Amino acid sequence: KKIFTDFSEAIKTRRNKNLTSETTFIGVKSANIKDVKEINNFYNVTVDFISELITCTKNNENKIISGDPNKIKIVTDTWKFSKDKRNNNPNWLLIET
Numbered sequence: 001k002k003i004f005t006d007f008s009e010a011i012k013t014r015r016n017k018n019l020t021s022e023t024t025f026i027g028v029k030s031a032n033i034k035d036v037k038e039i040n041n042f043y044n045v046t047v048d049f050i051s052e053l054i055t056c057t058k059n060n061e062n063k064i065i066s067g068d069p070n071k072i073k074i075v076t077d078t079w080k081f082s083k084d085k086r087n088n089n090p091n092w093l094l095i096e097t
Contacts, residue, residue, distance in 0.1 A: 003097060018060035026052035026072055034078065038085070045092070046080045 014021055028051045035046040053075050056067030080096035 020058045024054040049077045
């Protein structure tokens with residue numbers, strides 16, 4: 001729920017400022033499992049991702065105010081996933097970024 005709220009607030013702030021965020025996902029360079037825990041009937045897995053992105057933010061006149069639409073940048077993110085080990089559904093839930 002917190003992840004959803006954080007993303008929603010960021011989108012709302014950009015909209016109120018008449019800003020547009022553009023992101024092009026190039027790909028994942030690596031994904032490494034950092035930690036695995038079993039708590040009660042849940043698996044919690046923490047993964048470090050290194051990816052390549054192109055990002056920029058534009059104002060309402062389409063002028064770039066941050067980022068570079070021609071430059072690939074390396075981004076490191078840590079995501080935590082959870083799964084009920086009793087459930088046969090193969091999907092994992094993203095619980096933290």
